[in-house]
Amino acid sequence: MAINRPAPTDRRQSATALFWWLWQDYLRHRKGLLICAMLLMAIEGSMLALLSRMVQPMFDDVFAAGDKAALYWVGFGVMGIFVIRALTSSAQRILMTMIQQLAAADMRRDLLRHLMSLDSSFFQSHPPGQLIERVQGDVGVINSVWGSILTALSRDLISLVGLFSVALWIDWRWTLIAVVGIPLLVLPSLLVQQFIRRRAGQAREIAGRISTRLDEVFHGINPIKLNALEDYQAKRYDGLIDESVSAEVKTSVGQAAVPALIDIMTGLGFLGVLIYGGAEIISGEKTNGEFMAFFTAMSLAFDPLRRLGAMSGQWQRAAASVERLLAVLNIAPTILSPPVPLARPDGAPEITLQNVEMNYGELPVLRGATFTAAAGKTTALVGASGAGKSTIFNVLTRLVEPSSGMVRIDDKPIHEMKLTDLRGLFSVVTQDAALFDETLRDNILLGQTAIEEARLQQALDAAHVTDFLPMLSDGLDSPAGPRGSNLSGGQRQRVAIARALLRNTPILLLDEATSALDTKSEAIVQSALDELSAGRTTLVIAHRLSTVRNAHSIVVMDQGRVADQGTHEELLARGGIYADLHRLQFSKSKEGADDQ
Numbered sequence: 001m002a003i004n005r006p007a008p009t010d011r012r013q014s015a016t017a018l019f020w021w022l023w024q025d026y027l028r029h030r031k032g033l034l035i036c037a038m039l040l041m042a043i044e045g046s047m048l049a050l051l052s053r054m055v056q057p058m059f060d061d062v063f064a065a066g067d068k069a070a071l072y073w074v075g076f077g078v079m080g081i082f083v084i085r086a087l088t089s090s091a092q093r094i095l096m097t098m099i100q101q102l103a104a105a106d107m108r109r110d111l112l113r114h115l116m117s118l119d120s121s122f123f124q125s126h127p128p129g130q131l132i133e134r135v136q137g138d139v140g141v142i143n144s145v146w147g148s149i150l151t152a153l154s155r156d157l158i159s160l161v162g163l164f165s166v167a168l169w170i171d172w173r174w175t176l177i178a179v180v181g182i183p184l185l186v187l188p189s190l191l192v193q194q195f196i197r198r199r200a201g202q203a204r205e206i207a208g209r210i211s212t213r214l215d216e217v218f219h220g221i222n223p224i225k226l227n228a229l230e231d232y233q234a235k236r237y238d239g240l241i242d243e244s245v246s247a248e249v250k251t252s253v254g255q256a257a258v259p260a261l262i263d264i265m266t267g268l269g270f271l272g273v274l275i276y277g278g279a280e281i282i283s284g285e286k287t288n289g290e291f292m293a294f295f296t297a298m299s300l301a302f303d304p305l306r307r308l309g310a311m312s313g314q315w316q317r318a319a320a321s322v323e324r325l326l327a328v329l330n331i332a333p334t335i336l337s338p339p340v341p342l343a344r345p346d347g348a349p350e351i352t353l354q355n356v357e358m359n360y361g362e363l364p365v366l367r368g369a370t371f372t373a374a375a376g377k378t379t380a381l382v383g384a385s386g387a388g389k390s391t392i393f394n395v396l397t398r399l400v401e402p403s404s405g406m407v408r409i410d411d412k413p414i415h416e417m418k419l420t421d422l423r424g425l426f427s428v429v430t431q432d433a434a435l436f437d438e439t440l441r442d443n444i445l446l447g448q449t450a451i452e453e454a455r456l457q458q459a460l461d462a463a464h465v466t467d468f469l470p471m472l473s474d475g476l477d478s479p480a481g482p483r484g485s486n487l488s489g490g491q492r493q494r495v496a497i498a499r500a501l502l503r504n505t506p507i508l509l510l511d512e513a514t515s516a517l518d519t520k521s522e523a524i525v526q527s528a529l530d531e532l533s534a535g536r537t538t539l540v541i542a543h544r545l546s547t548v549r550n551a552h553s554i555v556v557m558d559q560g561r562v563a564d565q566g567t568h569e570e571l572l573a574r575g576g577i578y579a580d581l582h583r584l585q586f587s588k589s590k591e592g593a594d595d596q
């Protein structure tokens with residue numbers, strides 16, 4: 001991973017600093033392969049000069065003087081040049097593809113690891129589509145561009161040096177006339193660079209917004225269909241696509257400008273040489289062969305020159321992408337493990353919150369929350385929507401950091417534990433079980449390979465997963481589908497419970513784990529949860545008070561504070577918020593029963 005990453009703000013300094021970053025982190029350790037590729041490119045490039053050099057004996061010795069022996073050596077010489085070019089060109093392409101792919105893979109791996117280390121709040125301001133575009137799109141641009149630049153510098157530069165040497169050898173004055181206009185290109189190409197970098201940055205940013213839109217459309221396909229939003233979504237997408245086309249075209253205008261200027265300058269050079277050199281040939285001072293060799297060298301110099309001219313524009317395009325990557329890579333996570341962490345507690349621990357305050361931006365969400373969840377027992381969190389119940393779970397697992405107060409697990413402050421140790425204490429089962437697009441088995445094992453089949457079966461039975469496996473074509477090896485879409489809500493939750501059983505953590509967090517289920521599925525999932533919570537410190541969030549009345553303790557939350565804590569009976573007897581909630585729910589369910 002990068003150690004000294006350049007700050008992406010200073011554009012002038014950043015062009016070299018950015019290349020340095022690329023070199024240090026991703027290319028330096030492959031310099032052996034790179035040198036091989038560059039040598040092959042250099043050989044490939046030098047073949048052009050040889051080719052142009054062969055034109056002179058072809059005209060003067062073979063065609064003009066009629067030398068038959070020369071016919072063969074010139075013919076075989078040209079043939080040899082093409083064979084060497086073919087071999088070196090294909091070998092360097094294969095090598096370069098390999099190096100580029102390896103470097104891109106490293107970059108993507110590093111980026112993903114870095115992104116996953118960032119605080120959860122980062123992902124709220126950076127939608128998935130934009131991040132996907134950085135990991136895939138920007139890395140792709142950078143890799144294709146550095147490859148082209150390296151090729152231009154190794155192969156095309158050598159070609160140019162060789163071709164100009166041939167031209168100089170034929171006539172230095174002709175050569176001077178041909179290239180006299182080229183220094184005039186420096187100023188326009190410098191001006192165009194800033195323009196390209198800006199436009200390329202915009203184009204990449206729009207690409208990120210397009211990916212976000214697509215991500216939202218594909219994830220929300222059912223609500224889109226149900227609300228007849230196809231036209232609305234298509235129009236929003238059209239708007240972005242139009243912006244993207246315009247930004248890409250503007251970038252390519254900038255990129256095309258320098259090669260176009262080179263074409264014009266080369267044309268002028270030819271005109272000058274033809275007028276000046278033509279007179280020398282007519283007067284017999286120079287041979288046709290010399291002119292043709294010069295002409296061939298200049299013609300062959302055309303393409304390498306254009307590619308070298310386009311190089312700065314391409315680099316600006318890559319630099320825009322590098323800046324976007326560095327903008328993310330330079331963000332550091334704020335929620336970290338302490339340098340000297342405490343050991344994690346053993347067994348089912350007690351959990352204590354003391355005066356915990358927590359804000360989302362300006363919004364105070366927890367305002368001095370204080371309660372204790374007894375070790376190995378079930379504690380319920382109840383309260384109105386938005387009271388801060390789920391936020392407590394996020395504070396416990398350090399997905400968010402409180403602004404003040406103390407959270408302890410068995411008397412150990414959670415911020416003094418290693419993050420992986422802390423999170424390893426919890427299993428979280430929510431209403432929205434996060435399943436991956438893998439088989440059910442993979443979704444349950446989550447990479448654990450040492451689990452015996454008997455233990456897996458035990459977990460499947462306890463979570464009531466076994467009940468629905470016969471309905472699936474491949475049983476446990478059936479695909480769960482994207483986000484578990486091949487399963488029903490209740491089935492997804494049972495998979496999540498089986499997962500939690502195998503994780504076998506001492507603390508269990510259940511966030512509305514049964515709220516989306518019908519009565520029968522709820523009963524099944526509830527019995528699986530009872531099995532799961534036995535002997536663990538369990539915190540349950542539930543709106544339906546009937547599901548928490550047997551909890552060891554019930555914490556009543558109100559606007560970020562703990563309004564009360566006690567057993568169901570104690571809270572009813574005290575007649576506070578809990579008793580009001582209970583009366584409300586009880587009268588509703590009674591009305592429901594009366595209606596039937």
Ligand SMILES: Nc1ncnc2c1ncn2[C@@H]1O[C@H](COP(=O)(O)OP(=O)(O)OP(=O)(O)O)[C@@H](O)[C@H]1O
Nearest residue numbers: 124360363365383384385386387388389390391392
């Ligand atoms: N990531 C977030 N960014 C900004 N505000 C948030 C975020 N998550 C929650 N909030 C706000 O924090 C407050 C508390 O949310 P929380 O999810 O903890 O409530 P809750 O008691 O669990 O509600 P519910 O019972 O509806 O799930 C709400 O006002 C919510 O809008």
